[in-house]
Amino acid sequence: MLKKIKISHLKQVISPSIVHIHVDQSLNAKLLSIYIYTSAVVSLIGGSDRHLYKMFRVVLAALTIIALVNGETCESPEFKVVSHSTRDARLTAESAAQLEITVKCKNGKQPGTLYADINGQVIPCAQTPTAPGKYFIGVAANTHKELASGRTKIKLYDDDSYSALRKARTEDATKAVKPFGQVELNHPGVSYGPWLPSEFFAVCTFGLVWWAAYRERSKILG
Amino acid sequence: MFSKTALILLAFISVAYSQTDDEESFLFVTKQTVNRFIVQGKELTIKYGLYNSGPTTVFNVNLNDVHSYPSKYYELLVGTLNPKWERINAGTNLTHVVVLKPKESGISNSSHAIVTYQKSEKNTEVQRTYSSEIGDVYIMTGREYDRRFSSHVIDWILFTAMASPCIVFPFFLWFNSKRKYELLASKDKTTKKAQ
Numbered sequence: 380m381l382k383k384i385k386i387s388h389l390k391q392v393i394s395p396s397i398v399h400i401h402v403d404q405s406l407n408a409k410l411l412s413i414y415i416y417t418s419a420v421v422s423l424i425g426g427s428d429r430h431l432y433k434m435f436r437v438v439l440a441a442l443t444i445i446a447l448v449n450g451e452t453c454e455s456p457e458f459k460v461v462s463h464s465t466r467d468a469r470l471t472a473e474s475a476a477q478l479e480i481t482v483k484c485k486n487g488k489q490p491g492t493l494y495a496d497i498n499g500q501v502i503p504c505a506q507t508p509t510a511p512g513k514y515f516i517g518v519a520a521n522t523h524k525e526l527a528s529g530r531t532k533i534k535l536y537d538d539d540s541y542s543a544l545r546k547a548r549t550e551d552a553t554k555a556v557k558p559f560g561q562v563e564l565n566h567p568g569v570s571y572g573p574w575l576p577s578e579f580f581a582v583c584t585f586g587l588v589w590w591a592a593y594r595e596r597s598k599i600l601g
Numbered sequence: 602m603f604s605k606t607a608l609i610l611l612a613f614i615s616v617a618y619s620q621t622d623d624e625e626s627f628l629f630v631t632k633q634t635v636n637r638f639i640v641q642g643k644e645l646t647i648k649y650g651l652y653n654s655g656p657t658t659v660f661n662v663n664l665n666d667v668h669s670y671p672s673k674y675y676e677l678l679v680g681t682l683n684p685k686w687e688r689i690n691a692g693t694n695l696t697h698v699v700v701l702k703p704k705e706s707g708i709s710n711s712s713h714a715i716v717t718y719q720k721s722e723k724n725t726e727v728q729r730t731y732s733s734e735i736g737d738v739y740i741m742t743g744r745e746y747d748r749r750f751s752s753h754v755i756d757w758i759l760f761t762a763m764a765s766p767c768i769v770f771p772f773f774l775w776f777n778s779k780r781k782y783e784l785l786a787s788k789d790k791t792t793k794k795a796q
Contacts, residue, residue, distance in 0.1 A: 470637060470638060
């Protein structure tokens with residue numbers, strides 16, 4: 380009789396905790412340990428004592444609320460962007476650009492995965508295991524003209540805003556989703572080399588010299 | 602001559618194989634360079650394209666190309682040779698750009714990049730795939746590239762400096778004699794007028 384009650388209590392306690400673990404994925408280990416501990420305590424003590432069992436459920440609910448509030452949302456992020464793009468059109472056949480974004484949050488937490496909206500397509504940003512907090516976005520174009528020169532605005536979405544974006548079905552709804560932040564890609568344009576080659580100036584200079592000499596010669600001879 | 606059961610068995614097998622291809626996603630990785638020429642001391646831009654074909658998302662994608670470009674021969678300017686993405690949705694076409702600077706010239710071989718990913722979030726079985734490779738490339742020295750493409754202004758200035766004695770010296774001689782002759786001619790004129 381006592382064993383049956385313990386198992387049913389365990390199930391009732393653990394099932395809401397499992398739901399909350401999915402929401403806060405990076406505090407997973409901490410929460411899991413807390414819940415296992417409290418559920419073990421409940422199963423040991425609150426088997427027959429209903430009041431104690433109710434109190435422990437309230438404590439668990441409070442813990443989940445606290446965990447959700449101090450959650451992973453990054454508030455007021457600051458972006459530091461280093462952008463690089465191909466500048467020399469004679470050295471490269473196609474254009475490519477790369478953005479390196481360093482995100483700093485006020486509460487010291489990192490946003491997890493970031494997604495960038497480039498030319499209408501939302502793609503995830505790359506991260507590297509050696510430098511956490513740095514996000515990389517790559518843009519490639521088939522011709523030099525396809526990569527727009529000047530400043531291009533790129534909207535960034537984190538996990539929450541990205542899931543909201545995917546749920547939005549109409550265009551208005553997609554525009555209404557608030558992005559996590561916005562960065563700019565600065566592409567100064569490609570250069571094909573100097574407009575007038577130096578040979579042109581050399582030819583002009585020596586041509587002038589020759590012309591002056593020819594004029595004098597014709598004066599002497601003529 | 603085939604019996605009915607053998608034919609039915611063949612049909613089942615073929616349908617089963619085609620169905621497994623539909624359900625699984627495969628990540629195609631291409632590795633290309635956008636450079637026309639690879640020059641020592643100039644930027645080498647490499648573009649990795651990742652394409653998720655198939656209907657499902659792939660998770661925990663890790664691209665490792667550190668072995669192709671050792672830091673002894675290449676300097677990493679922009680990007681990382683070891684990017685990772687937590688998820689790539691179905692049908693997404695991603696690009697990752699890395700800019701390197703070759704330190705030495707000659708023939709160099711860059712091999713495949715190794716990409717590992719998981720087909721599902723729960724199944725931690727890691728699938729390994731290789732990118733396409735660029736193969737053997739010739740890294741030309743800075744001088745060879747400059748010979749064709751630099752603006753040559755300094756070369757022309759040097760040429761002018763070396764050619765100027767040939768032009769300036771006879772010009773100087775002519776100018777002196779011209780001045781003397783003109784002075785003489787004007788003196789003669791004034792003396793004639795005076796006379």
